[in-house]
Amino acid sequence: MATEPAEPKSRLRQYLEMVTGPLEGKKRYRQYKARTKQLPANYHTAIEALERYTQLFGPGDSESLLAMLEDLADLFEQSAADGTPLRDVVGEDPVEFAEEFLRNYPGGSWIRRERERLTNAIDRVTGDKP
Numbered sequence: 001m002a003t004e005p006a007e008p009k010s011r012l013r014q015y016l017e018m019v020t021g022p023l024e025g026k027k028r029y030r031q032y033k034a035r036t037k038q039l040p041a042n043y044h045t046a047i048e049a050l051e052r053y054t055q056l057f058g059p060g061d062s063e064s065l066l067a068m069l070e071d072l073a074d075l076f077e078q079s080a081a082d083g084t085p086l087r088d089v090v091g092e093d094p095v096e097f098a099e100e101f102l103r104n105y106p107g108g109s110w111i112r113r114e115r116e117r118l119t120n121a122i123d124r125v126t127g128d129k130p
Contacts, residue, residue, distance in 0.1 A: 025062045035073045053098050060110045068105040
């Protein structure tokens with residue numbers, strides 16, 4: 001009888017995760033955001049800008065995206081702790097830095113999939129590929 005109250009919670013959690021997605025991922029994202037809020041203001045602003053960019057062009061699945069964001073937080077936390085100037089972290093071209101960083105996380109970016117879809121569609125209609 002003592003295990004019965006836990007069973008509905010398990011079902012409830014399953015239902016919630018079915019509707020909202022895995023709760024563990026949300027917890028990890030909240031932890032990432034809390035970590036970035038602790039950064040010095042200029043690092044915090046920079047990581048928010050990089051986060052925006054990487055969410056547009058980065059991995060399409062949540063696990064890869066979370067791993068990438070956590071690694072980005074690690075990099076910025078360590079750089080801030082070491083007193084590394086922000087420009088030394090991201091270089092002269094922040095877009096180049098972001099693109100190079102994203103190359104480490106190929107986990108299915110939506111833009112890559114759309115590029116492949118476009119190429120395949122044109123190849124099919126032109127007879128270049130079956």
